[in-house]
Amino acid sequence: MRTQVGIIGAVPAGLLLSHLLHLRGIESVVLDTAHARADRIDDSRGCARAGHDGSADSGRRRRAHEGRGRAASRLRACVRRQAPAHRPHRTHGPLDHRVCAAREVIKDLVAARVAAGGALRFGVSDTSLHDIDTDKPSIRYRHEGEACELQCDFVIGCDGSQGVSRASIPQALQRDYERVYPFGWFGIICEGPPSSGELIYARHDRGFALISMRSANVQRMYFQCDPKDSVDNWSDDRIWAELHARVDSHDGQHVVDGKIFQKNIVGMRSFVSATMQHGRLFLAGDAAHIVPPTGAKGMNLAVADVRLLTKALNAFYVDNRTDLLERYSETALKRIWRAEQFSYWMTSMMHRIEGASPFEQQLQVAELEYVTTSRSAATVMAENYVGVAVRED
Numbered sequence: 001m002r003t004q005v006g007i008i009g010a011v012p013a014g015l016l017l018s019h020l021l022h023l024r025g026i027e028s029v030v031l032d033t034a035h036a037r038a039d040r041i042d043d044s045r046g047c048a049r050a051g052h053d054g055s056a057d058s059g060r061r062r063r064a065h066e067g068r069g070r071a072a073s074r075l076r077a078c079v080r081r082q083a084p085a086h087r088p089h090r091t092h093g094p095l096d097h098r099v100c101a102a103r104e105v106i107k108d109l110v111a112a113r114v115a116a117g118g119a120l121r122f123g124v125s126d127t128s129l130h131d132i133d134t135d136k137p138s139i140r141y142r143h144e145g146e147a148c149e150l151q152c153d154f155v156i157g158c159d160g161s162q163g164v165s166r167a168s169i170p171q172a173l174q175r176d177y178e179r180v181y182p183f184g185w186f187g188i189i190c191e192g193p194p195s196s197g198e199l200i201y202a203r204h205d206r207g208f209a210l211i212s213m214r215s216a217n218v219q220r221m222y223f224q225c226d227p228k229d230s231v232d233n234w235s236d237d238r239i240w241a242e243l244h245a246r247v248d249s250h251d252g253q254h255v256v257d258g259k260i261f262q263k264n265i266v267g268m269r270s271f272v273s274a275t276m277q278h279g280r281l282f283l284a285g286d287a288a289h290i291v292p293p294t295g296a297k298g299m300n301l302a303v304a305d306v307r308l309l310t311k312a313l314n315a316f317y318v319d320n321r322t323d324l325l326e327r328y329s330e331t332a333l334k335r336i337w338r339a340e341q342f343s344y345w346m347t348s349m350m351h352r353i354e355g356a357s358p359f360e361q362q363l364q365v366a367e368l369e370y371v372t373t374s375r376s377a378a379t380v381m382a383e384n385y386v387g388v389a390v391r392e393d
């Protein structure tokens with residue numbers, strides 16, 4: 001089989017790229033190891049907390065996310081410094097942003113691709129990349145028991161942090177940067193009413209907590225934990241006690257319990273592959289970079305990569321220009337490092353750091369106090385949280 005752009009990985013970067021290319025008349029085929037379509041979405045990924053970095057605009061303009069407006073709720077983020085002796089404070093910054101479940105975004109994208117007759121191959125296995133340093137790269141894979149080959153002009157690796165694309169770049173050419181955090185997030189999804197009309201970020205001496213709303217009846221909550229802990233150690237009662245301890249406050253804010261139907265633990269790391277291109281292979285999304293989820297930037301960074309690639313591939317096919325493709329890594333990395341810095345900063349400010357000295361703990365509290373009381377500091381935070389403008393041309 002032959003196509004113009006072969007895309008590895010169907011959620012969410014690969015699906016959006018395929019759809020944006022389709023709207024410009026550029027053909028693509030998307031391959032994914034997962035079996036079903038929307039049903040296979042990994043719920044451990046939580047919500048797309050913000051439609052920033054242009055992801056909401058992309059969706060609106062390309063009509064790829066038609067259902068997203070229905071699923072989304074407009075919330076105002078609120079940062080709480082949660083300590084028994086202090087009243088929590090709200091930020092003053094313009095933190096209005098759009099919140100929607102990643103699951104809904106992906107469902108809408110799959111539906112949009114299917115409605116447009118897009119080529120999606122789910123349930124592939126043994127994916128491998130070939131001749132990526134020539135102008136005739138190909139992807140080999142197995143599908144429904146058959147050995148297949150997809151010949152293309154470009155391969156786009158949207159296959160996440162564990163995919164084959166980044167691993168196909170020769171080791172000697174890879175330039176990676178990584179930080180692994182000594183804590184993780186315990187995540188739950190429960191049925192029940194929202195605890196608040198706002199996102200709640202809480203820092204407590206027991207650790208960080210985040211309360212978000214997936215829909216009017218389903219809630220997503222996280223609290224900082226040992227990444228090596230096991231969900232089996234956490235009964236529902238113990239989870240609610242921990243969330244109440246970290247979030248409830250004397251000003252009437254409290255977590256509303258519900259029926260927990262999913263629990264998981266995720267580790268946290270920051271990672272950047274500074275080699276986002278090799279020959280005709282381009283990496284996008286988590287295949288190239290990971291941010292700790294505190295700043296809610298991961299999916300939004302993936303969407304921003306895809307927008308750049310769409311522009312660059314369009315310039316190639318329509319105007320025979322290669323300059324945007326050649327500058328892809330350099331252009332994308334400016335925005336990625338900004339988001340990495342912000343996510344690292346927010347993570348460091350909001351989490352309990354084991355082994356931190358009393359002096360360091362006081363510095364952390366002072367910083368949070370500043371962000372939640374100074375309009376200037378809150379504005380800087382808001383600008384980064386909802387998407388900072390980084391020049392891309």
Ligand SMILES: Cc1cc2nc3c(=O)[nH]c(=O)nc-3n(C[C@H](O)[C@H](O)[C@H](O)COP(=O)(O)OP(=O)(O)OC[C@H]3O[C@@H](n4cnc5c(N)ncnc54)[C@H](O)[C@@H]3O)c2cc1C
Binds near residue numbers: 287
């Ligand atoms: C707890 C948590 C909360 C988060 N909250 C937010 C948030 O609020 N806002 C936000 O913007 N981001 C958030 N994120 C980050 C976000 O989920 C990711 O950044 C985003 O899913 C990355 O999308 P992607 O398309 O790059 O990769 P992925 O979502 O990792 O998708 C990769 C796809 O590639 C497929 N694949 C892998 N290997 C192969 C192969 N060999 N062949 C074919 N297919 C393959 C996989 O099956 C998968 O479907 C959160 C993440 C976590 C863990």
